Amino acid sequence: xxxxxxxxxxxxxxxxxxxxxxxxxxxxxxxxxxxxxxxxxxxxxxxxxxxxxxxxxxxxxxxxxxxxxxxxxxxxxxxxxxxxxxxxxxxxxxxxxxxxxxxxxxxxxxxxxxxxxxxxxxxxxxxxxxxxxxxxxxxxxxxxxxxxxxxxxxxxxxxxxxxxxxxxxxxxxxxxxxxxxxxxxxxxxxxxxxxxxxxxxxxxxxxxxxxxxxxxxxxxxxxxxxxxxxxxxxxxxxxxxxxxxxxxxxxxxxxxxxxxxxxxxxxxxxxxxxxxxxxxxxxxxxxxxxxxxxxxxxxxxxxxxxxxxxxxx
Numbered sequence: 001x002x003x004x005x006x007x008x009x010x011x012x013x014x015x016x017x018x019x020x021x022x023x024x025x026x027x028x029x030x031x032x033x034x035x036x037x038x039x040x041x042x043x044x045x046x047x048x049x050x051x052x053x054x055x056x057x058x059x060x061x062x063x064x065x066x067x068x069x070x071x072x073x074x075x076x077x078x079x080x081x082x083x084x085x086x087x088x089x090x091x092x093x094x095x096x097x098x099x100x101x102x103x104x105x106x107x108x109x110x111x112x113x114x115x116x117x118x119x120x121x122x123x124x125x126x127x128x129x130x131x132x133x134x135x136x137x138x139x140x141x142x143x144x145x146x147x148x149x150x151x152x153x154x155x156x157x158x159x160x161x162x163x164x165x166x167x168x169x170x171x172x173x174x175x176x177x178x179x180x181x182x183x184x185x186x187x188x189x190x191x192x193x194x195x196x197x198x199x200x201x202x203x204x205x206x207x208x209x210x211x212x213x214x215x216x217x218x219x220x221x222x223x224x225x226x227x228x229x230x231x232x233x234x235x236x237x238x239x240x241x242x243x244x245x246x247x248x249x250x251x252x253x254x255x256x257x258x259x260x261x262x263x264x265x266x267x268x269x270x271x272x273x274x275x276x277x278x279x280x281x282x283x284x285x286x287x288x289x290x291x292x293x294x295x296x297x298x299x300x301x302x303x304x305x306x307x308x309x310x311x312x313x
Contacts, residue, residue, distance in 0.1 A: 052083055054070070055067055055070055055071065055083075055087055058070070059087070059090075059091075062094075064091045064094040064095050064098075065091075065095060067087055067091040068088060068091035068092055068095060071084045071085075071087040071088035071091065072088055075088060075115075079118075080118070080121075080122065082119055082122050082124040082125070085115045085116070085118050085119040085122075086115070086116065086119050086128075086130070086131060088111070088112075088115040089111075089112045089113075089114075089115035089116035089119065089131070089134060089135075090112070090116075090130070090134055092108045092109070092111040092112035092115065093108070093109065093112040093134050093137065093138050095108045096108030096109040096111075096112060096138070096141070097109075097141060105141070106142065109138045109141055109142050110142075112134065112135075112138045113135060113138050113139070116131050116134060116135045116138070117135070119131055120135075127160060128160075129156075129157045129160035129161070129162025130157075130162065132153045132154070132156040132157040132160065132162070133153070133154065133157040133162050133164055133167065135149075135153040136149075136150045136151075136152070136153035136154030136155075136156075136157060136167075136170065136174075137150070137154070137166075137170055139153065140154075140170050140173060140174055144177035147173075147174040147175075147177035147178045148174075148178060150170065150171075150174040151171065151174045151175060151178065154167055154170055154171050154174065155171070158171075165191075165194055165195075166191075168187045168188065168190040168191035168194065169187070169188065169191040169201075169202060169205070171183075171184075171187035172184045172185075172187035172188035172191060172205055172206075172209070173205060175187055176205070176208070176209050176212070181209045181210075181212045181213045182213065184205075184209040185206065185209045185210060185213070188202060188205055188206040188209060189206070192206065198225075200226055200230045200232055200235035201235075203222045203223070203225055203226040203230075203239075204222075204223075204226060204235065204238060204239065204242075206219075206222045207219040207220075207222040207223045207226075207239075207242060208242070210222070211242065211245075211246065216246045216249070216250070219242070219246060220243065220246060223239040223242050223243050223246075224239075224243070226239040227239045227240060227243070227262075233266060233267055236266065237263050237266075237267055237270075240259040240260070240262050240263050241259070241263070241276075243255075243259045244256045244259035244260055244276065247259065248280065248283075253280060253283070253284060256280055257277070257280060260273050260276055260277050260280070269296075269300055270300075271296075271297040271298075271300040271301035271304050271307070272297070272304075274293045274294070274296040274297040274300065274307075275293065275294060275297040275304060275306055275307045275310075277293040278290040278291070278292075278293030278294040278297065278307075278310065281293060290310075291310070291311070294307045294310045294311050295307075295311065298311055298313065
């Protein structure tokens with residue numbers, strides 16, 4: 001009987017020891033697992049921080065191709081990482097607008113739009129004007145058929161008080177592409193005020209919008225400013241052609257002729273100018289001078305279709 005009791009107590013003792021050992025072993029496993037998890041997490045977080053720091057360094061050095069590749073590779077593992085999506089979108093845009101081949105430009109612009117629109121699905125994008133700004137410019141560069149989307153995103157960037165000096169100019173071009181010339185002029189005027197020395201492109205864009213609204217006196221002012229101040233002969237010639245177009249509509253043939261002659265004086269012989277002079281003289285009933293100008297245009301450019309048509313060649 002005594003032996004049985006001793007045996008039972010011994011068995012309980014062994015059971016308690018096994019239980020304690022199992023608990024200790026279990027706690028050790030949990031502890032080791034936690035240590036490994038936190039160690040790996042710290043390593044990964046450190047790697048992420050270093051990767052982002054490296055991308056920022058690359059970006060500041062304007063190495064956009066490298067930033068694009070790093071962010072693209074990172075997105076294969078983390079497809080909804082806001083930093084990588086925006087980096088990829090911004091880099092793709094910069095690469096796209098630097099391309100010579102239009103097909104390559106469109107490829108990278110589409111890449112930019114794809115990444116930035118994914119970024120917009122994340123909460124971080126709600127107040128990030130940069131995303132809307134670059135998206136708007138990407139759509140603007142894709143062509144006039146995307147002008148409505150360019151306006152949508154550029155106006156959102158404006159509403160978020162994102163500051164970029166070229167937003168008004170891009171908005172002006174986009175509104176003009178949509179046929180909303182009044183809004184186009186308003187945007188271009190903001191750009192004009194912001195620039196101490198307005199570019200030739202801006203002056204010509206404002207003038208074209210005023211011409212589309214048939215507000216010719218306003219257009220003349222901007223075109224004449226380009227003629228008087230531009231150092232680029234091509235911009236001056238375009239301005240003179242547009243001025244001639246306005247003057248001929250108003251029946252002021254002398255001013256029209258002076259614009260064409262101004263192009264010949266500053267830029268030399270020009271087949272299109274001689275063709276237009278022929279059209280001007282024809283309007284005035286001087287067919288002899290008209291045909292003379294058309295012949296000059298044809299000699300300078302035998303492929304000039306309208307001059308050939310006038311000469312029945």
